[in-house]
Amino acid sequence: MEDCIFCKIANHVIESNYAYEDELISAFYDLEPQAPVHVLIVPKKHIGSLDETQEEDSALLAHIMLKIKEIAAKEGLEKGYRVVINTGEDGGQSVHHLHFHLLGKRAMNWPPG
Numbered sequence: 064m065e066d067c068i069f070c071k072i073a074n075h076v077i078e079s080n081y082a083y084e085d086e087l088i089s090a091f092y093d094l095e096p097q098a099p100v101h102v103l104i105v106p107k108k109h110i111g112s113l114d115e116t117q118e119e120d121s122a123l124l125a126h127i128m129l130k131i132k133e134i135a136a137k138e139g140l141e142k143g144y145r146v147v148i149n150t151g152e153d154g155g156q157s158v159h160h161l162h163f164h165l166l167g168k169r170a171m172n173w174p175p176g
């Protein structure tokens with residue numbers, strides 16, 4: 064996707080501050096951090112949102128979840144963390160490329176805002 068900022072970051076068309084990368088996914092620090100640790104994890108393949116995932120994305124989604132656990136450990140989030148996937152208008156999604164927020168190093172509230 065030519066106009067997608069997360070496609071550009073994930074494929075190094077635009078450089079960012081990366082926390083992790085492999086052939087399937089990229090993780091980089093959020094520009095507007097909502098917690099002392101705030102990492103965005105995105106697939107390199109363009110998928111607009113969680114709502115646009117397909118059966119064929121199952122292995123990719125599982126890969127992301129397992130890597131989030133590793134990234135959390137690397138970031139020192141042994142006390143816990145939150146993973147958020149904002150989806151669609153009501154979900155508060157502003158960038159239309161599937162991304163997982165990994166938030167940590169502070170206590171989270173419930174219910175979320």
Ligand code: DGP
Binds near residue numbers: 068092095103156
């Ligand atoms: P969401 O609202 O769930 O779509 O979250 C989008 C997040 O992406 C938001 O926390 C800010 C972050 N963001 C937007 N543009 C950039 C960017 O160019 N670089 C980085 N690192 N983060 C960005």
